[in-house]
Amino acid sequence: MSESPPEFPATRCADCGLLYGHEAYICRECGSETFERAPLDGSGTVYARTTIRVPGSDHQGEEPFEVAIVDVGGEETVRVTVRIEENPELGPDDPVEFVDRRDGVFYFRAA
Amino acid sequence: MNDVCVIGMGTTEFGVREEGIVELGVTAVGRALRSCDVDREEVDALYLGNFVAGMLEGQETLAPLVADSVGLVGVPAMKTEGACASSGIAFRQAYQAIRTGVHDVVVVAGVERMTNAETSEFTRALGSAADHGTDGATGLTFPGFYGLVLDRYMHEYGATREQVAAVSVKNRKNGASNPRARFRSPVTVDDVVDSRLVADPLRLYDCCPAADGAAAVVLASADVAESYTETPIAVLGSGHATGRSAAYRYDDLTTLEATTLAAEEAYDEAGISPSDVDVVELHDCFSAAEIGDSEDLGFFEKGEGAAAVAAGRTAVDGELPINPSGGLLAKGHPVGATGIGQIYEVCLQLLGEHENQVDGAEVGLAHNLGGSGAVSTVTVLGGPSGV
Ligand SMILES: [Zn+2]
Numbered sequence: 001m002s003e004s005p006p007e008f009p010a011t012r013c014a015d016c017g018l019l020y021g022h023e024a025y026i027c028r029e030c031g032s033e034t035f036e037r038a039p040l041d042g043s044g045t046v047y048a049r050t051t052i053r054v055p056g057s058d059h060q061g062e063e064p065f066e067v068a069i070v071d072v073g074g075e076e077t078v079r080v081t082v083r084i085e086e087n088p089e090l091g092p093d094d095p096v097e098f099v100d101r102r103d104g105v106f107y108f109r110a111a
Numbered sequence: 112m113n114d115v116c117v118i119g120m121g122t123t124e125f126g127v128r129e130e131g132i133v134e135l136g137v138t139a140v141g142r143a144l145r146s147c148d149v150d151r152e153e154v155d156a157l158y159l160g161n162f163v164a165g166m167l168e169g170q171e172t173l174a175p176l177v178a179d180s181v182g183l184v185g186v187p188a189m190k191t192e193g194a195c196a197s198s199g200i201a202f203r204q205a206y207q208a209i210r211t212g213v214h215d216v217v218v219v220a221g222v223e224r225m226t227n228a229e230t231s232e233f234t235r236a237l238g239s240a241a242d243h244g245t246d247g248a249t250g251l252t253f254p255g256f257y258g259l260v261l262d263r264y265m266h267e268y269g270a271t272r273e274q275v276a277a278v279s280v281k282n283r284k285n286g287a288s289n290p291r292a293r294f295r296s297p298v299t300v301d302d303v304v305d306s307r308l309v310a311d312p313l314r315l316y317d318c319c320p321a322a323d324g325a326a327a328v329v330l331a332s333a334d335v336a337e338s339y340t341e342t343p344i345a346v347l348g349s350g351h352a353t354g355r356s357a358a359y360r361y362d363d364l365t366t367l368e369a370t371t372l373a374a375e376e377a378y379d380e381a382g383i384s385p386s387d388v389d390v391v392e393l394h395d396c397f398s399a400a401e402i403g404d405s406e407d408l409g410f411f412e413k414g415e416g417a418a419a420v421a422a423g424r425t426a427v428d429g430e431l432p433i434n435p436s437g438g439l440l441a442k443g444h445p446v447g448a449t450g451i452g453q454i455y456e457v458c459l460q461l462l463g464e465h466e467n468q469v470d471g472a473e474v475g476l477a478h479n480l481g482g483s484g485a486v487s488t489v490t491v492l493g494g495p496s497g498v
Contacts, residue, residue: 022245022359048266048364050258051311052250056235059250067251069259069359081246081359092266104248 005042005097012038021078041074042098116336116343119147119329126293128323136222139325155214160198161447194240199450199479199488222325223445258310261399268414276303278398286441293443322443326451348381348491367484370407385409392453394480435467450479
């Protein structure tokens with residue numbers, strides 16, 4: 001894991017500068033509809049984690065899988081809801097890194 | 112501003128029911144109307160909370176269907192939806208309409224039918240209360256949301272799994288003597304911590320059961336309330352607030368702001384503080400939820416809720432009885448019916464007629480929460496001697 005992870009595709013409000021991890025359609029701070037790319041360092045920290053063992057019908061067969069809240073970025077961070085790959089026993093404060101985004105879902109793994 | 116009272120109430124048992132969604136709603140509304148001297152012509156409106164009848168039964172337009180079936184002719188009838196807070200919102204809307212003089216007498220109901228669906232379909236339907244594009248896309252479920260909450264809570268406050276399990280033990284014990292509850296058998300701490308994992312660290316017995324059921328109350332302006340009943344229950348305060356749209360939106364996942372904001376509004380309006388409350392029915396969809404709610408409602412300091420339950424402080428004979436009905440964990444959680452079901456239980460307490468009666472209960476609080484903390488309603492009720 002010595003290679004640095006891929007950049008995380010955050011965006012920033014072009015008017016007030018507020019940073020977004022998940023897409024925003026309108027800035028909740030200033031109301032702007034203009035956003036620009038603001039890639040972040042893909043390293044992060046787990047805030048909270050759970051393992052889903054009883055999924056809904058649209059995720060049947062994928063269980064067990066891990067969902068976590070992660071603070072991603074270096075100097076500046078944003079909080080996002082993500083999938084953790086490879087089902088590791090991660091918990092609060094553990095380091096993780098961005099893998100990629102598939103079907104609109106951010107995937108992270110243990111760093 | 113008019114004062115508002117609960118003048119009648121009716122419910123079905125919560126559990127596995129054979130009746131269809133409309134029949135359940137009609138039964139509860141019919142019982143509520145029969146419990147007081149209100150003629151159908153005197154009812155000005157019907158507000159009904161429901162969440163997933165459209166998805167699981169393909170039945171919408173519920174409020175007018177129920178209204179017509181119970182003989183409420185021509186009145187405005189509408190459905191409110193806010194996931195598990197659907198009927199808490201219905202109550203709030205009816206309360207506002209009476210308070211501002213738009214209506215004098217309003218029937219408020221909540222109804223849900225869930226046990227006829229497969230677990231995966233039911234989990235998917237419940238999951239529709241999460242934001243599809245963010246939390247929902249990851250496959251995060253409702254138990255999953257509270258799994259995240261509990262993971263963080265235990266990390267921050269050092270609460271033990273056994274302390275958290277005490278919520279289920281208490282509520283299942285209370286539910287054992289509530290004939291309206293789905294689960295009427297007690298469980299032990301070992302039963303809870305040995306049950307299978309659902310959304311780590313939450314286990315099966317930390318989770319409320321699905322249920323079918325309906326509950327209804329009749330609300331009236333205080334000016335006319337005493338012409339319908341000798342024991343009106345006063346609505347002392349009501350709060351309704353929006354919280355965060357998804358799990359990642361919380362700076363602190365152990366505090367759900369929809370609850371703290373709704374509680375603040377309800378306490379302010381009632382002119383009371385949390386220490387004035389004698390009995391509470393709060394939204395224990397999961398054991399972890401009851402602990403967080405009890406802190407968000409101001410009953411315990413942040414981080415002390417788990418130890419308080421384990422120490423028996425929230426038992427029926429404790430200093431602040433929480434969920435003497437058995438709560439959602441024992442009564443079951445027919446989501447759209449839950450909010451009115453809680454108000455029903457609090458009213459029974461204030462009338463002194465509850466199976467798990469809290470001695471001298473004069474001020475009661477009902478707390479209803481929907482989505483990933485997206486919406487909450489809080490209702491403060493006062494016993495008939497105070498009207
Ligand atoms: Zn902005």
